[in-house]
Amino acid sequence: MACSQTASGFRCFTALRSRRGLTSVARAAAGPTAAYVHLPFCKRKCFYCDFPVEAVGLNTEKPRTQDRMQAYVDLVCAELKATRSLTDAPLTTVSFGGGTPSLVPPQLLESILSALQQQFGIAAGAEVSIEADPGTFDLQRLLQYKALGVTRVSMGVQSFQEDLLKACGRSHSLADVYAAIEAVTATGLPSWSLDLISGLPGLSLQGWQHSLQQAVAAGPDHISVYDLQVEEGTPFARWFSVEGSPLPKEPEAVAMFEAASATLTAAGYEHYEISNYAKPGHRSKHNQVYWQCQPYYAFGLGAASYTRGRRFSRPRGMQEYEAWVKRFVQGGAGCPAAELPVESKEEQLLDVIMLSLRLSDGLALQQLQQQYGQETVAALLPTIQGFLQQGLMQVLPCDAQDVQQAEDAIVPGLSGSSGTVEVDADAAYMQLCDRLQRGKDVSVRLTDPAGFLLSNDVISELFAQLDSRTLSKAL
Incomplete structure (x- = not known):
């Protein structure tokens, strides 16, 4: 799962980005050619996470869990089938985020992609990306995703230190990380990305440099480097709200940011966004939709869309989201939040x-x-x-x-x-x-x-x- 990025002492504006819109009236009126789909299932919720997710336990093959995933995907498909296409142009990017989308069986991902194709069209050569955590997939599953049209995997490694993975509540081990890197490399996907988090409790500059070096050695086409943001209501917020916190202090956080920039640019990565680095030709096309202030569809629990100058976030609770979808489908509006005012x-x-x-x-x-x-x-x-x-x-x-x-x-x-x-x-x-x-x-x-x-x-x-x-x- 990717993280929102807010560095201690040098906060970025990710939170503002989540509720703001387009760069011009012309773009506000343009039809989206990008779609985000939220798949909220995780084995367990990380200690820093405040995203709308649903922990299903370590055994994701249980019939009850599989039925829950099927019911949710049916709900998402109902929402997107009721959403009117706002342009004649097909989708050029599709992003599956979460949660841990790689927990979702390939046949359910196929259902969503088929619904997107039928409702909006998916352009030839479109970037179709999926977030994936180590320990939730193998080579066979990745090849099945690839056969469905997935072109990019974003892998949430977060750290190459076993103790830090445990400290932040990750469900995967360091052995899972290396197995996942081997699997994703073997797929021959056009592009793959690796996520790291700086600012974790107990992380030293030396340990951070080790993670950076291991990330470079893995050879991804893209690396995202997020600084930990302690969100209200999370275990980290309860544990680390007092003096003597093990979280790195501001000078250390600054040194980690500088180390990432120096190490990754020296390795041939372009620092094209505050938190993101890419080899030539491998920028995230979908994320650039957000950063370049273009409109996009969104579907699923808590997902935020921007269409026709209006931004709308779906309910973050599963029961509330299900009730909203039923009202939306029955209402026949075709465009969520059509009654809201256009951004000024x-x-x-x-x-x-x-x-x-x-x-x-x-x-x-x-x-x-x-x-x-x-x-x-x-x-x-x-x-x-x-x-x-x-x-x-x-x-x-x-x-x-x-x-x-x-x-x-x-x-x-x-x-x-x-x-x-x-x-x-x-x-x-x-x-x-x-x-x-x-x-x-x-x-x-x-x-x-x-x-x-x-x-x-x-x-x-x-x-x-x-x-x-x-x-x-x-x-």
């Missing part, structure tokens, strides 16, 4: 700033200016200039001329603490303003790791510049 343009503006700066592709200022007016960008520029001077932001070259200007801005003989060359911030800012004045594309991004580490502060400061007067003129 102000919310959309905050979204595009927040989510774009999570990505290495950065924030496109010319596009921002076209969508939200010159006043908006003008209000942000002084703060952007300050972050350029602090080394927390950089201007992205957009064409050959920009590349030359960027090279001319390099300060000879100097390098930053991360080993990268220093750039004249004033020259970079002049380049940025010149391109804006000429109506040319120009983007700014957070530096890695310094800017990413302080993303919360940077984004909050940018938000603060958009006062009510500026927003009223722009929007």
Whole structure:
């Protein structure tokens, strides 16, 4: 199971992302070509987890458990069959999340994929991904998933230390991890990902570096690195709310983030999002739907969808979700939350700033200016200039001329603490303003790791510049 990511002292905006929408009115009106399906079953609930899941025990082959899975899949299929297609384009990404989707038998996954195909269509070459935990699958099951059209597996390893797996309540062992890596490698899938969690109780920097090295040695195409977030209502929240907590302190958490960036980029992974690294051509297409503020369908317990500018989260309790599906099917609305108001343009503006700066592709200022007016960008520029001077932001070259200007801005003989060359911030800012004045594309991004580490502060400061007067003129 993947984790939401919030680093101690440098919180990211995953929680905000879960309730915010699109970057423009045009995108808000666009039809989704992505679908998320929540499969909530787990052997046991991890001590840090606050996701809507249902623990079914270690023996998942019991008839009662299999019947429960069948009943839930029938419910999900009923929901998606009652959901109206909002575009003529087929789905280009499908993501099965959880929970532990790899507990679900292949024939039940086939039922959902068949329903998706019938209702919306699935494009040839679509990315179909499934989250999988070690100890819940073998090579045969993965090959069956592959035969159904699964193209990507995201494996929740979390740690390469046996004691930490036990400490956070994982149901798998280190032996399961290595067996799972061997199995997923043998499938020949186009892409697979491996998840790690930093900030676990008792985790040292040395232990973290060991996990990073083992992850690289496993050879995944993609690695996600999440910092533990202690959520209210979880065992961790009860156990670690007092002084003397075994959770790493902020300096250690920062060192772990820096170690991940240094180790994984040196191994050839692109740090393309605050928590995600990919080899060339292996970015998560489905997750980019969220980060690029595009609409998407969602189905299942607690799942959040975004369609036609409206975000809607389904009930998190199984009985409540079942009752909601029955009302939805009988009501014949065809589109959940159709009665809700469309997100405001102000919310959309905050979204595009927040989510774009999570990505290495950065924030496109010319596009921002076209969508939200010159006043908006003008209000942000002084703060952007300050972050350029602090080394927390950089201007992205957009064409050959920009590349030359960027090279001319390099300060000879100097390098930053991360080993990268220093750039004249004033020259970079002049380049940025010149391109804006000429109506040319120009983007700014957070530096890695310094800017990413302080993303919360940077984004909050940018938000603060958009006062009510500026927003009223722009929007």
